[in-house]
Amino acid sequence: MKKKVLYLLLAVFSLITLAGCSFALRAETPYQSPTPYEQLRIDMIATVEPSVVAVKTETGHGSGIIYKSEPILESSETLYYVMTNYHVVENGGEMTIHFGSGKTDIPVVDYAGYELYDIAVVRFKTDKTLRVHNVAPINDNTITEIVKGQDVYAIGSPHNLDKFNYVTQGIVSLPTFAYNGVVGLAIMHDAELNPGNSGGPLFNLKGELVGINVAKIPTVSSKDGTIAAEGLNYSLSINKIAPIVRNFKASDFQEVVRKPRIGISVQEVEIFLQENDASLLPPNPVGVVVVGFDQTRNAKDYLEMYDLIISMNGTPITSIADIGAQLVDAKFGDSHVITVMRKVNGSFVELSFTIILS
Numbered sequence: 001m002k003k004k005v006l007y008l009l010l011a012v013f014s015l016i017t018l019a020g021c022s023f024a025l026r027a028e029t030p031y032q033s034p035t036p037y038e039q040l041r042i043d044m045i046a047t048v049e050p051s052v053v054a055v056k057t058e059t060g061h062g063s064g065i066i067y068k069s070e071p072i073l074e075s076s077e078t079l080y081y082v083m084t085n086y087h088v089v090e091n092g093g094e095m096t097i098h099f100g101s102g103k104t105d106i107p108v109v110d111y112a113g114y115e116l117y118d119i120a121v122v123r124f125k126t127d128k129t130l131r132v133h134n135v136a137p138i139n140d141n142t143i144t145e146i147v148k149g150q151d152v153y154a155i156g157s158p159h160n161l162d163k164f165n166y167v168t169q170g171i172v173s174l175p176t177f178a179y180n181g182v183v184g185l186a187i188m189h190d191a192e193l194n195p196g197n198s199g200g201p202l203f204n205l206k207g208e209l210v211g212i213n214v215a216k217i218p219t220v221s222s223k224d225g226t227i228a229a230e231g232l233n234y235s236l237s238i239n240k241i242a243p244i245v246r247n248f249k250a251s252d253f254q255e256v257v258r259k260p261r262i263g264i265s266v267q268e269v270e271i272f273l274q275e276n277d278a279s280l281l282p283p284n285p286v287g288v289v290v291v292g293f294d295q296t297r298n299a300k301d302y303l304e305m306y307d308l309i310i311s312m313n314g315t316p317i318t319s320i321a322d323i324g325a326q327l328v329d330a331k332f333g334d335s336h337v338i339t340v341m342r343k344v345n346g347s348f349v350e351l352s353f354t355i356i357l358s
Helices: 002-028 036-051 238-246 269-275 320-326
Strands: 052-057 060-071 078-084 096-098 110-114 119-126 151-156 166-179 182-189 201-204 209-216 219-222 225-228 233-237 264-268 288-293 308-312 335-344 347-356
Touching: 036 052, 036 060, 036 151, 036 201, 052 078, 052 151, 060 151, 060 201, 060 209, 119 238, 151 209, 151 233, 166 209, 166 233, 182 209, 182 238, 209 238, 233 238, 264 269, 264 320, 269 288, 288 320, 308 320
Parallel strands: none
Antiparallel strands: 052 060, 052 096, 060 078, 078 119, 110 119, 151 166, 151 201, 166 182, 182 233, 201 209, 209 233, 219 225, 264 288, 288 308, 308 335, 335 347
């Protein structure tokens, strides 16, 4: 009887072990869709996504797509071209290309644009090898077919950069539509767009670029007054904008002038606490919070995320405007003493650093 119980226990143990192994194998196996359509969509997005970036400016951000590259003579670097909207870069000041969380932003060298079509191209250089999306209407002077009912996918960074390369799906509602007074400039579709999507790509299920996302209609008028609109989104037709992009000349590009900066992104305390744990800051915090870094500047070597800046050059800091006041007439090489409250081993300590503008 004892042997039978022992054998039974061993059998149960073996089954549990095998089940656990089976689960582990399943967990490590890449997801395979039960439908060919879904798998095609998944594979398409995985293929095109590495070419999609965010374009950060002094006034916000948009999205974009790397569509061209060329080697720089006598250099290990490559010059990359990114399509985006003109309104993203217009008066944008200094700009960088953002590749997602944990990756280093790269400064934009120059840009060209055509306001009427709301299209622009920004260029940056790097020694990294990046994915370039082939756009046939630009590179081969061909036409990409766009038809009503066609599935389309918008990729970009709506709202905040923590939604980098967010994907929405829809269909082409009208394959040709007037935009900015230009007949046939736009496609209308119902793949949702939001601020930050501007300049991002619109793909079909084959992974072909069919448009550059530009705007949405937020409200419409009705007999009941103004109501929220749904599914009324514009993208610039690639067939319409391709000749403009293809014909940008070297002389059309304007240099982006680098300005002296500390190299941090900051938020007012009240705004920060709306979306973050209060324990990240000291009790009754007064100052501004460090929430990001320009990896090409000096501050990244000294300051840390969630440092609370309380003074600069001995002057108390209570708002972002106070920091701006300290940087009036800034010059490269200027030094500024920044004092922060930082959480170290569970307690907040006051630390000061000398930051050189670069």
